[in-house]
Amino acid sequence: MKGTELFNDLSEHVSLRITSYNKADHDAGWVESKSHHNYDLWLIEEGRIEVDLGSAMHTASSGDAVLFYPGVPYTAMNGGTACRFLYLHFDFGLGEQQRILGAFPLSGIVPAREIAAEATAMHKAFEESREGSGMWGMRLKGSLMMLIARIVESYGDGNYEGDFLTGSAAGEHAKHLVELKTTIEFIQRNLQRAVRISELAEVAGMSEKYFIRYFKQALGVTPGQYMLQLRMNRARDLVYSHRYTMQQIASFVGYPDPYSFSKAFKKHYKVSPSKFV
Template sequence: MDIFNELSEFIALRLKSCWSIAPGGDWIEHKAHADYDLWLIQSGTVSIAIGGILHTAQPGDVVFFYPRVPYIASCGEEGCRFIYVHFDYGIGEQQQILGDFQLSGIVDNRLIREEAGLFVRAFAQSEQPGGKPGNRLYLKACLTAVIARIIALHGQGRYSGAFQNGTATRRSGRDLDILQPVFRYIDDHLHKSIKMNELAPLAGISEKYFISYFKKAVGITPGQYVYQIKMNRARDYLYQKKYTVQQIAGFLGYPDPFTFSKAFKKYYNVPPSKFD
């Protein structure tokens, strides 16, 4: 799950629509969404059948649907009320990166109460007549916090989505598992110049196909990935205030401090000597 932290600068979240609905006890919905869908249950009990398995969401729970997964949803006799959100979430050109992880399911309200509460309050503010234009931006920020919390819970082993019955909805040619040895190698060899002909064999892929495979899986090229990781580490080293620019350049495989400073300034818009 570290990929989301390492590549946070490349993450793009697009909030497409957000509404609150209150269906009655006779409500039944048969559907498969074209994008990611999130339901924040406000009241009542919502039953969701996927692949013949019935799941139940209670007030405060967050329901996370992946695209193109058919489901049947209904609520009890008392009806229900929930906020639903359609959104896209991607890294670079990989616009459905979350599908490579088992996140789709019902997140217990005890695990996500703070983030879900922020979103619900932000939604209420955005619905007020004459609301400020910034309310939509804040709503998007709160949705980002909800997704980040789900990712963190999964990374900590505290949550695993149950909608796929143990199988993530990966797409052919976009399986991040194959690239795990590549990620580890890059992290262990930042002190040197990393070549594509070193990385391709680690994934069992021909050098000719490796760059396109990597970009489809991760959303950016291997070169962009290596550069991003090096800039992340450079930032961390500078924050520690223990190393000179020359030392950091050596740690990250740059031939001299000038080359490193040029690369750093291109990314952060300030030289390392003035980074604060």
């Protein structure tokens, strides 16, 4: 299981905050050794950059992106030619899990061919930010979200996999999603009925108390929040289809009657199903 469908299932719980950004120009012979507290993304505009993480050397060229995970030390250098790149430091979370990207092998050199359109939009948003024109703040954040989404999508489609981290360094958090695979699939198959947390804990082979803590640590939301979000996602799509009655939709997403379903739907979306479209 790639697990990237979680970003669609829980898109309302995704958060992104840019902490700093700028453009860097370095003459030939530049060397930088450090690690960052936040995620760090570089968009290479000119030249070639070699990145050494101690086990292997990686090369990024014009058009490529370089994605660093927090706390990972590296040495970057440009050798005998100058280089220029746009960099952004940012936080990216899912619910209360503020290091969710670490569950996936995304850190590495992202080829230009995978992100061409998104990188172009990011460069444009950056120039708008320097000029202070339009809604540049929202455009910059939106462009970064689109770029991260594209990297995640490329990994999910099997077109890209980062190679900055390997083995145990790939992140202890990654194994949580694998161990919850059966439980997540069980939830998705049983949205049409009420599912007790104790059932999910049994499927996961954990005590109920430990399961709740483990699930939230992995996904950033509680099992109850995850089930509610999936039910509301499905309900929204069914309402949009105009093919089913409220009674039918209620039964499809695990509510005993149209009243309790409409009440839950309105609490979640701030509007009743009948007025949603």
